[in-house]
Amino acid sequence: MAVKQIGTDNFETEVLQTEKKVVVDFWAGWCGPCQMIGPLIEQLSEEMPEIKFVKVNVDDELELAGKYKVESIPTLIVFAAGKEVKRQVGALPKTAIRQFIEN
Amino acid sequence: MTEIYDVVIVGAGTAGLTAAIYGRRAGLKVLMIEEGIYGGQIVNAQSVENYPGIMKISGYQFANNLYEQATGLGAELVTATVTSLIRITAEKIIPPVKQIQFEDGVTRSIQFDPIYSDSNRELKEGWEVKTTAGDYKTRTVILATGVKKRKLEIPGEENWLGKGISYCATCDGAFYKDRTVAVIGGGNTALADAEYLAQTCKKVYVIHRSRVFRGDLDTEKRLKAKDNVEMRVNTILTGLEGDERLEALKLRDALTGADWELQVDGLFVAIGQEPANKAFRSVVQLDPQGYIMADEDCKTNAPGIFAAGDCRTKQVRQLTTAAADGTIAARAARIYINTKQKGR
Numbered sequence: 451m452a453v454k455q456i457g458t459d460n461f462e463t464e465v466l467q468t469e470k471k472v473v474v475d476f477w478a479g480w481c482g483p484c485q486m487i488g489p490l491i492e493q494l495s496e497e498m499p500e501i502k503f504v505k506v507n508v509d510d511e512l513e514l515a516g517k518y519k520v521e522s523i524p525t526l527i528v529f530a531a532g533k534e535v536k537r538q539v540g541a542l543p544k545t546a547i548r549q550f551i552e553n
Numbered sequence: 554m555t556e557i558y559d560v561v562i563v564g565a566g567t568a569g570l571t572a573a574i575y576g577r578r579a580g581l582k583v584l585m586i587e588e589g590i591y592g593g594q595i596v597n598a599q600s601v602e603n604y605p606g607i608m609k610i611s612g613y614q615f616a617n618n619l620y621e622q623a624t625g626l627g628a629e630l631v632t633a634t635v636t637s638l639i640r641i642t643a644e645k646i647i648p649p650v651k652q653i654q655f656e657d658g659v660t661r662s663i664q665f666d667p668i669y670s671d672s673n674r675e676l677k678e679g680w681e682v683k684t685t686a687g688d689y690k691t692r693t694v695i696l697a698t699g700v701k702k703r704k705l706e707i708p709g710e711e712n713w714l715g716k717g718i719s720y721c722a723t724c725d726g727a728f729y730k731d732r733t734v735a736v737i738g739g740g741n742t743a744l745a746d747a748e749y750l751a752q753t754c755k756k757v758y759v760i761h762r763s764r765v766f767r768g769d770l771d772t773e774k775r776l777k778a779k780d781n782v783e784m785r786v787n788t789i790l791t792g793l794e795g796d797e798r799l800e801a802l803k804l805r806d807a808l809t810g811a812d813w814e815l816q817v818d819g820l821f822v823a824i825g826q827e828p829a830n831k832a833f834r835s836v837v838q839l840d841p842q843g844y845i846m847a848d849e850d851c852k853t854n855a856p857g858i859f860a861a862g863d864c865r866t867k868q869v870r871q872l873t874t875a876a877a878d879g880t881i882a883a884r885a886a887r888i889y890i891n892t893k894q895k896g897r
Contacts, residue, residue, distance in 0.1 A: 482612045483613075486592065486613060519798070521719070521725060522715040522719055522721075523725070539714055540714075542590070543590055
């Protein structure tokens with residue numbers, strides 16, 4: 451499943467009201483490490499169909515980032531049943547991202 | 554049969570990736586081992602404008618180009634952390650000099666090549682690289698582990714990473730718009746970070762434990778002239794305070810011993826860099842700061858082990874010198890392998 455870009459308008463429906471576990475990738479175009487993990491998140495979204503992957507561009511959605519206290523990017527937040535389960539601040543290689551999501 | 558590499562490169566930053574390119578172009582079998590994301594320190598740089606031949610490029614693009622170049626040439630990359638290096642040696646039997654009569658009637662002394670105690674095709678001499686994702690056998694090793702940002706080592710630092718503590722002002726500064734932040738450090742990075750943050754933050758404190766800054770004097774002067782920047786020298790950070798996020802710094806005046814607290818929304822740590830070569834300290838010589846002792850020839854005291862890039866003892870740490878080391882180390886590895894194959 452490709453990674454959809456979302457924002458304040460649809461965060462509620464796309465993330466909080468979803469049955470599946472959701473991984474939200476907070477990123478920005480000027481952030482090198484964000485660009486490194488971007489393709490890895492795309493690959494994982496194909497390899498892990500049981501998980502939903504979405505991304506939020508913090509330049510466009512600074513308020514949303516602030517609401518979830520994102521102060522450093524990349525930040526990956528895992529949501530389940532509408533609540534934050536855990537987060538990872540900083541880039542990781544693909545195998546480590548997968549382990550973070552699964553455990 | 555176990556695969557045997559010609560070169561295992563520890564670290565896939567600029568030095569490691571360059572060594573991989575040169576190694577592959579020399580026809581060597583190359584494996585890079587990287588514990589994080591490839592590209593090294595430069596990935597964090599938003600703009601590189603001093604690499605010869607490249608007017609302007611993002612750090613990410615530069616790293617990605619290097620990676621595609623190396624892997625496109627056939628260099629392999631594995632995600633793992635190297636835990637140790639074990640020397641492989643085999644018993645070498647040097648045959649006695651034989652007197653052989655040739656067809657022309659002349660008897661000549663001939664020294665035949667050494668014979669190894671086991672005659673199969675396993676690696677006779679080299680290194681076993683032990684990692685968290687398996688062990689690899691190789692003829693040579695290039696250590697290109699770079700440097701990491703030095704940590705404060707104060708309780709709370711780990712918890713508040715991304716919740717008030719950052720090691721990269723250019724990466725995270727945008728999130729502190731109109732807030733109060735502190736930068737701790739006394740060198741160029743600290744001063745440059747403070748100057749960058751002063752553009753968006755309401756107030757920037759620069760905390761330094763000594764009286765004098767080591768960084769660029771012009772930057773220091775510009776900072777002092779800014780209304781929203783306050784320099785606090787002779788100031789030591791003694792603790793971090795906060796609940797769910799960092800809220801305040803505990804500071805001490807180095808001259809009077811007086812303790813005080815400073816409320817901040819964020820702390821940017823710029824106290825220098827340090828190498829990460831502990832895993833190799835029983836194999837290669839390290840200097841007191843932990844850098845691998847090697848100079849421009851990239852040779853270490855261990856046979857078949859080379860050091861390239863920021864991780865070795867050197868004066869100038871830049872992309873250009875890292876790339877130069879990668880080139881030199883790969884060439885040295887190739888010559889080492891060729892020499893060994895001739896049995897000397």
